[in-house]
Amino acid sequence: MDKSAVMSFFDQWANAASVVGFGLTIIGFAVTLITVWRIKSYTRNVVNTISGHLLAVEIAILLRLISDVREAGREMLWPRAIDRSQQARLIVVKLMGHPYLLQKEKESLRAMNDDLRLVIQYIENERMKTDAPKENLSDHKKRSLDSMVTILGEIQGRLQSGTMEV
Amino acid sequence: MDPESIRGLMMRLTNGTHAGKLKWEETAEEEDFRLILDAGIIHIRRTNQIRPDFGKYALLIFNKNNTLVGRLQPEIDPDKSNLSRLFDLARNSALNPSGLLDRLEEELKKRSG
Numbered sequence: 001m002d003k004s005a006v007m008s009f010f011d012q013w014a015n016a017a018s019v020v021g022f023g024l025t026i027i028g029f030a031v032t033l034i035t036v037w038r039i040k041s042y043t044r045n046v047v048n049t050i051s052g053h054l055l056a057v058e059i060a061i062l063l064r065l066i067s068d069v070r071e072a073g074r075e076m077l078w079p080r081a082i083d084r085s086q087q088a089r090l091i092v093v094k095l096m097g098h099p100y101l102l103q104k105e106k107e108s109l110r111a112m113n114d115d116l117r118l119v120i121q122y123i124e125n126e127r128m129k130t131d132a133p134k135e136n137l138s139d140h141k142k143r144s145l146d147s148m149v150t151i152l153g154e155i156q157g158r159l160q161s162g163t164m165e166v
Numbered sequence: 167m168d169p170e171s172i173r174g175l176m177m178r179l180t181n182g183t184h185a186g187k188l189k190w191e192e193t194a195e196e197e198d199f200r201l202i203l204d205a206g207i208i209h210i211r212r213t214n215q216i217r218p219d220f221g222k223y224a225l226l227i228f229n230k231n232n233t234l235v236g237r238l239q240p241e242i243d244p245d246k247s248n249l250s251r252l253f254d255l256a257r258n259s260a261l262n263p264s265g266l267l268d269r270l271e272e273e274l275k276k277r278s279g
């Protein structure tokens with residue numbers, strides 16, 4: 001093939017090839033963007049699922065701790081009751097702003113933090129004194145702890161049904 | 167915290183609660199009610215539960231980290247009577263006995279036809 005035939009081929013197809021090349025570039029770019037978006041969305045779903053599972057675990061630990069406070073109250077083991085309440089508070093404070101919780105649940109956790117503070121104060125002031133009565137927590141405190149268990153149970157139920165939907 | 171500012175806050179709380187704009191709630195402590203706001207938590211409590219006439223009232227202000235930042239525990243009027251009024255309003259707001267009666271009555275009417 002001589003030089004002029006090659007040049008003539010280029011002259012004839014150059015523009016069309018450029019346009020086709022440009023089109024392919026646009027399509028390739030779009031495909032890349034869609035792939036990146038799909039990977040991002042998949043990653044987000046995985047992270048959300050893990051985050052939901054971790055939250056469910058924290059709620060289960062919290063439930064156990066609050067039940068422990070009730071049990072320690074029944075057995076009048078006050079240092080243990082305070083220890084479990086403090087541990088529960090630390091978890092509650094950590095979870096108060098969790099993005100997976102509903103606004104109402106976040107408010108309930110804020111109230112729970114406040115109530116646990118009152119329970120700890122009550123044990124220290126009313127049950128750990130030398131002349132303190134040898135009896136369980138007051139009925140009001142017991143009701144308050146029981147209501148915490150109910151709230152946590154409801155959150156756990158919602159999280160579990162959410163996990164099953166996935 | 168400046169007592170004058172707490173007094174001002176107490177008046178705003180009284181007006182807001184009276185107007186039904188503020189919703190108080192029960193706490194783990196008897197005769198203690200709480201108002202949760204974004205910036206902090208306010209408690210109002212009566213100390214003498216056996217003889218409410220001789221009860222002392224306290225308004226406690228906690229920040230977001232649950233640290234006590236202000237307290238008003240008046241011994242004399244008019245602060246004491248103002249706080250006593252706020253306590254009654256907060257108690258009604260939290261327990262809402264009349265609202266409960268209305269709802270119970272309504273449900274009973276529905277069920278019994």
